Amino acid sequence: WKTLDQMELNGKTVLVRVDINVPLENGLVTDTTRIEKIVPTITSILDKGGKPVLLAHFDRPKGKVVPEMSLSKVFPALEKCLGRPIRFVEDCIGAVAEAAVAAQQPGETLLLENTRFHAGEEKNTPEMIAALAKLGDIFVNDAFSAAHRAHASTSGLASALPACAGRQMEAELQALDASLGHPKRPLAAVVGGAKVSTKLELLSNLVTKVDHLIIGGGMANTFLVTQGVEVGKSLAERDMAPTAAAILARAKEAGCTIHLPVDVVVAREFKANADHDVVAAADCPADAMILDAGPKTAEAIAEVFAQCRTLIWNGPLGAFEIEPFDAATNAAAKAAAELTKAGKLISVAGGGDTVAALNKAGAASDFTYISTAGGAFLEWMEGKPLPGVDALDQ
Numbered sequence: 001w002k003t004l005d006q007m008e009l010n011g012k013t014v015l016v017r018v019d020i021n022v023p024l025e026n027g028l029v030t031d032t033t034r035i036e037k038i039v040p041t042i043t044s045i046l047d048k049g050g051k052p053v054l055l056a057h058f059d060r061p062k063g064k065v066v067p068e069m070s071l072s073k074v075f076p077a078l079e080k081c082l083g084r085p086i087r088f089v090e091d092c093i094g095a096v097a098e099a100a101v102a103a104q105q106p107g108e109t110l111l112l113e114n115t116r117f118h119a120g121e122e123k124n125t126p127e128m129i130a131a132l133a134k135l136g137d138i139f140v141n142d143a144f145s146a147a148h149r150a151h152a153s154t155s156g157l158a159s160a161l162p163a164c165a166g167r168q169m170e171a172e173l174q175a176l177d178a179s180l181g182h183p184k185r186p187l188a189a190v191v192g193g194a195k196v197s198t199k200l201e202l203l204s205n206l207v208t209k210v211d212h213l214i215i216g217g218g219m220a221n222t223f224l225v226t227q228g229v230e231v232g233k234s235l236a237e238r239d240m241a242p243t244a245a246a247i248l249a250r251a252k253e254a255g256c257t258i259h260l261p262v263d264v265v266v267a268r269e270f271k272a273n274a275d276h277d278v279v280a281a282a283d284c285p286a287d288a289m290i291l292d293a294g295p296k297t298a299e300a301i302a303e304v305f306a307q308c309r310t311l312i313w314n315g316p317l318g319a320f321e322i323e324p325f326d327a328a329t330n331a332a333a334k335a336a337a338e339l340t341k342a343g344k345l346i347s348v349a350g351g352g353d354t355v356a357a358l359n360k361a362g363a364a365s366d367f368t369y370i371s372t373a374g375g376a377f378l379e380w381m382e383g384k385p386l387p388g389v390d391a392l393d394q
């Protein structure tokens, strides 16, 4: 794939696919991270004399115009982050969009309405691709977090116009390459979360790629069950035991060391500051549940990190939303942050709850790279092709 530096943009209309699918509460954007991350791309295009026209989806309107899912809701936050003139356009294709692009002034940025208001977007139809391509001269994809979708504005457009990656896409792909593509070894992965069933492909892929796999959260219980350990009332997918056993066998074959909790925090209620105990992983009382990894486990994880040069992290080690069951996640996250600050570890994290957990631990800002992607990060960790990236490669 090409980068913005390899493109001649002066006087050109540049269609930029961004991901500003941000959380809204009472009409206000509650997390502007994704918006902040696209600013360097827009600024670069403007600096090179190009006219940026932003394409984006918002939520899942399924091919219909749904007013609550209008990008006009995100527009004020975008305007504030960008700090430059920007205009909202009420459609992303057709006469309205064409007129707006024709009237666009140098230095001005346009934000077009939700691409998913048209059914052709998700179906990636030739008509939708042509209607979008008509608006610009060059296509820049800056939406890594939407790259797992083979849609007209994420993948189709790259075949219709000269295309390149934006700054955010570039940063994501470089970080991912450094963590799983061509990592410095030893390489460790932390995979946490509730269920083995949702991360099956991810675990199967990782055991063939990493030197150490640290399993945490509810899914660690399933692995404990597989080893004949009783876990009381803990969340565990007993029917997944054969699958978990197959993953353990695959890891052994591939030379990947699996790390499961050696001690755990147990409680009888799942609520903040519930009475809790630390016990050996094999000693969960029959009427209690495991809600976090214990302090010895957190220490052992920090020791694994200290032996490694690269770390990739997806998912919390315990029920981190509720105190004190965030302790192991916090301790491990801080250990990774310290090693990263000392230049000893390359640490990359992403997907779903991960960023929230690392932010809560106060460790996220010291990680080498935090992906803004959820589903796309997971699919990439599963080893699946990403249509948005593949389209740029072709």
Ligand code: 3PG
Residues within 6 Å of the ligand: 019, 021, 059, 060, 145, 146, 149, 373, 374, 375, 376
């Ligand atoms: C995301 O929020 O992960 C991306 O914007 C993709 O959204 P989608 O899951 O609705 O395709």
